[in-house]
Amino acid sequence: MSLNTFKVATRALLVNKSRTFLTTLGIIIGVFSVVMLTGLGSGLQAYVSDQFEGLGANTVFVSIGQVFDGEGSFNRGSVGQILSGNKFTLRDIERIKRLRDYVDEVTYFSTNVDEAEFSDNTTPVIILGTLANYPEAIDIDMASGRFFNVNEERSGEKVVVLGDGVAQELFDQIDPVSRKIRIGNQNYRVVGVAAKQGGGFGGPSVDDYVYVPYTLTSRIYQDTDITQFSVKIKSAEMIPEAITAIENELKRSFEEDEFSVFDQSQLLSTINNILSMLTVALGGIAAISLLVGGIGIMNIMLVSVSERTREIGLRKALGATPNEIMIQFLIEASLLSVFGGLIGLGLAYLGAWALQPIFPIKVTLTAVLLALGVSTAVGLIFGVAPARRAANLSPIEALRYE
Amino acid sequence: MAKTTETVKAILELKQVSKIYTLGQQLIPALNKLSLKVCEGDFVVIMGASGSGKSTLLQVASMLSQATEGEIYLKGKNVTEYDEVERARLRNKEIGFIFQQFNLLAKTSAVEQVELPLIYAKVAEEERRERAIEMLKKLGLGDRLANKPGELSGGQQQRVAIARALVNNPSIIFADEPTGNLDSKSGAEIKKILIKLNKEGKTIILVTHDPNVAKIAKRQILIKDGQIIKDVRTDGKKCH
Numbered sequence: 001m002s003l004n005t006f007k008v009a010t011r012a013l014l015v016n017k018s019r020t021f022l023t024t025l026g027i028i029i030g031v032f033s034v035v036m037l038t039g040l041g042s043g044l045q046a047y048v049s050d051q052f053e054g055l056g057a058n059t060v061f062v063s064i065g066q067v068f069d070g071e072g073s074f075n076r077g078s079v080g081q082i083l084s085g086n087k088f089t090l091r092d093i094e095r096i097k098r099l100r101d102y103v104d105e106v107t108y109f110s111t112n113v114d115e116a117e118f119s120d121n122t123t124p125v126i127i128l129g130t131l132a133n134y135p136e137a138i139d140i141d142m143a144s145g146r147f148f149n150v151n152e153e154r155s156g157e158k159v160v161v162l163g164d165g166v167a168q169e170l171f172d173q174i175d176p177v178s179r180k181i182r183i184g185n186q187n188y189r190v191v192g193v194a195a196k197q198g199g200g201f202g203g204p205s206v207d208d209y210v211y212v213p214y215t216l217t218s219r220i221y222q223d224t225d226i227t228q229f230s231v232k233i234k235s236a237e238m239i240p241e242a243i244t245a246i247e248n249e250l251k252r253s254f255e256e257d258e259f260s261v262f263d264q265s266q267l268l269s270t271i272n273n274i275l276s277m278l279t280v281a282l283g284g285i286a287a288i289s290l291l292v293g294g295i296g297i298m299n300i301m302l303v304s305v306s307e308r309t310r311e312i313g314l315r316k317a318l319g320a321t322p323n324e325i326m327i328q329f330l331i332e333a334s335l336l337s338v339f340g341g342l343i344g345l346g347l348a349y350l351g352a353w354a355l356q357p358i359f360p361i362k363v364t365l366t367a368v369l370l371a372l373g374v375s376t377a378v379g380l381i382f383g384v385a386p387a388r389r390a391a392n393l394s395p396i397e398a399l400r401y402e
Numbered sequence: 403m404a405k406t407t408e409t410v411k412a413i414l415e416l417k418q419v420s421k422i423y424t425l426g427q428q429l430i431p432a433l434n435k436l437s438l439k440v441c442e443g444d445f446v447v448i449m450g451a452s453g454s455g456k457s458t459l460l461q462v463a464s465m466l467s468q469a470t471e472g473e474i475y476l477k478g479k480n481v482t483e484y485d486e487v488e489r490a491r492l493r494n495k496e497i498g499f500i501f502q503q504f505n506l507l508a509k510t511s512a513v514e515q516v517e518l519p520l521i522y523a524k525v526a527e528e529e530r531r532e533r534a535i536e537m538l539k540k541l542g543l544g545d546r547l548a549n550k551p552g553e554l555s556g557g558q559q560q561r562v563a564i565a566r567a568l569v570n571n572p573s574i575i576f577a578d579e580p581t582g583n584l585d586s587k588s589g590a591e592i593k594k595i596l597i598k599l600n601k602e603g604k605t606i607i608l609v610t611h612d613p614n615v616a617k618i619a620k621r622q623i624l625i626k627d628g629q630i631i632k633d634v635r636t637d638g639k640k641c642h
Contacts (some may be wrong), residue, residue: 004521004524004527008521011510011514015508015509015510310505311507313505314505314507314518315518315522316490317466317493317499318493318494318499318518318519318522318566319490319491319493319494319495319519319522319523319570320490320522321486321487321490321491321522322486322487322490323487324522394467395466395467396461396466396467399466399501399505
């Protein structure tokens with residue numbers, strides 16, 4: 001029976017091809033958006049995790065303010081605390097450096113924004129004033145040349161390391177090493193170019209950074225505020241102890257709630273929490289379109305039942321039982337949604353493939369199964385009402401129907 | 403008229419059957435304690451003015467609708483209390499329908515139209531097709547197998563419908579004004595087919611108000627106010 005009913009249902013859909021397509025369009029769009037949007041969310045999550053893992057497993061971050069709110073999320077008040085004017089002094093940092101049992105390197109930085117210039121090319125840059133040990137603390141590879149050294153750092157020489165994006169903008173094909181560029185109203189000598197890191201989603205990325213000795217930027221930009229610094233710990237196992245030691249040291253200058261000490265895993269899990277919520281929210285929004293698609297199917301199936309009243313009456317007269325009629329219409333409804341779901345999925349894969357070069361999109365199996373499952377369920381659920389109506393038609397009334 | 407009366411088995415029997423429709427508060431009796439025996443091989447025509455109850459009689463006798471009162475026997479079996487599923491199976495197996503409007507499915511080929519009852523009889527696909535083609539050939543439509551209703555004349559469409567009615571080899575054929583939508587030439591053609599089918603032994607119950615069609619039957623029944631007021635037999639048979 002089922003195979004025959006299946007064929008009958010398929011035939012009915014093929015008879016009205018354009019309507020069948022228009023009905024499935026709702027589901028196509030629904031599944032497409034669910035898969036795409038959750039794909040964007042998951043992709044973003046994977047990308048961000050990747051970026052943070054690059055910060056180094058042995059690194060501990062110290063920041064002014066309470067960064068986390070204790071519930072797996074960032075503390076919204078922390079920006080205010082940073083703006084409160086609290087800052088770390090070089091003396092605080094010296095004290096941390098002296099925790100030699102744990103601490104390998106301490107690096108810190110300040111950021112400023114300015115314009116860089118070489119011959120006729122200009123580009124906005126983020127100037128990171130930092131120490132010579134920054135590449136070891138933060139895992140930066142060099143594409144050419146070298147990072148500035150301790151001597152250059154201490155004497156505040158006008159040397160600069162370019163991010164890959166800045167190098168491309170200013171120099172294009174030319175090798176920038178040893179060339180002079182202008183940033184703001186100062187001339188700098190390029191000593192190296194950092195390897196491309198990618199990302200940034202259209203906003204500033206680390207490729208738009210230039211690295212300059214801290215002593216130099218603090219002089220030029222009159223900015224010596226240190227609100228964050230990174231501590232490289234000797235081994236990953238020591239991190240919990242090291243965090244306690246650093247906290248104890250800082251409590252001498254600050255109240256307990258005026259600073260935070262955390263490692264990459266804590267930062268990562270918090271960001272993951274937030275991005276998971278984002279993914280769910282995106283999926284939820286997309287699911288609404290799936291629901292609307294389902295209502296579209298119900299609508300068309302109801303129209304189809306009343307249009308085909310005579311046909312239903314005839315089938316019943318010829319021996320179709322109410323169940324057989326019901327199953328025929330249920331199969332029609334679920335075929336519409338499964339068919340739409342598959343097309344939507346195909347389009348989503350195509351879309352993901354097309355977006356891949358500019359956005360880290362990741363279509364997960366869970367999202368695919370969920371979208372297909374939900375679209376099939378939608379077809380079945382919204383198909384029940386029309387199918388019942390068809391099944392309960394009296395054959396005489398139906399045959400008389402004009 | 404023949405002196406010896408041949409006795410034949412009753413294939414369909416209605417005993418004191420009433421059908422009452424409710425219209426709001428009003429009760430409308432369409433059949434009023436009507437009794438009728440139809441025998442194997444009968445060709446019965448039911449006539450009557452509109453509103454006389456002839457269509458209701460056809461619906462009740464053909465298992466399309468349920469009687470309010472009385473009993474119905476088909477091939478000796480009491481089918482009065484059959485539920486909807488049992489009646490669907492019964493219609494599929496024992497009853498063939500021919501309608502005034504043909505009731506063919508749109509955009510569906512002649513073969514597929516004829517296959518429909520066999521689908522619900524769960525006949526395997528290959529056999530289904532074979533039987534449908536054979537039946538269409540028998541009705542002179544061997545060269546129209548793949549044609550859809552829009553590509554067939556009225557007479558051809560009704561012949562497809564007759565093939566559909568016959569394909570599952572039913573015991574009784576019910577025809578409701580089968581020539582009502584046809585020109586006289588096609589109508590005559592259909593009448594000839596019905597006569598031929600009856601000669602081959604098929605029991606036919608035909609509802610019409612066209613006296614020219616009524617003439618072809620061997621038994622004429624006249625209905626008024628839900629009761630039989632005249633029942634004339636010309637073949638000398640007797641039912642028991």
